[in-house]
């Protein structure tokens with residue numbers, strides 16, 4: 001399969017290039033494919049390759065000392081990842097895993113820099129893409145550093161418990177995130193952490209409160 | 223029968239991202255809309271909900287107290 005010029009033209013990095021310029025980018029781009037669950041890049045590894053998702057979804061995450069996964073972002077077709085190590089040559093700040101079958105376009109950091117030298121106007125694309133990445137991470141850092149997110153999630157669970165099975169409201173993690181004023185990525189980890197502490201049990205479509213007292217203790221005071 | 227994720231057909235664009243990530247192969251595209259396979263024993267991992275760019279598939283939780 002050859003690298004698709006139309007796809008490159010629409011990607012945030014290469015938008016605005018002429019067909020001839022795109023051709024010179026295409027000569028540097030290579031394809032890689034991964035199956036569900038495969039690691040595209042490891043946290044801490046030096047790889048210096050920028051990837052653009054062509055099809056499928058890639059999960060970017062960090063693992064804490066206690067082995068818990070914190071999702072940083074979900075990368076969908078047309079979006080890129082591994083930009084930071086590709087540009088600064090340092091180790092990957094996060095891991096990347098294929099959530100299903102995935103096709104990627106890769107370009108080495110050196111080639112990306114060469115493209116920038118040759119076509120300086122796309123520097124603005126790079127700045128824009130990195131700026132939006134920084135913005136996303138800053139909001140996530142805010143959420144993660146507020147320890148009481150887990151307390152807010154505990155409160156939401158206690159306030160929305162069904163009197164009888166089938167009678168209560170049903171809530172998605174997105175809705176809980178909106179109620180807790182946090183990101184969807186943080187709610188998943190909060191629920192896991194509440195489960196680890198023995199306060200709840202995730203039982204398919206049910207969240208079973210197994211220790212109401214413990215959950216009340218975790219809940220932040222209003 | 224196992225509970226299944228809820229699909230909002232008006233929002234679904236048929237991009238197939240949820241289909242590609244479901245580890246139980248429980249989702250399929252029928253034309254431009256995704257449907258849940260009748261027999262899937264969905265484990266509510268919510269990966270489909272996580273990846274959908276349009277908020278078209280939901281795995282809502284019911285919150286219950288443990289009855290002793």
Ligand code: SF4
Pocket residue numbers: 233234235236237238239240241255256273274275276277278279
């Ligand atoms: S990811 Fe969302 S929009 Fe795409 S097929 Fe699935 S439900 Fe539809």
Ligand code: SF4
Pocket residue numbers: 227243244245246247248249263264265266267268269270271281
């Ligand atoms: S919740 Fe998980 S198992 Fe169920 S349909 Fe979605 S991706 Fe598949």
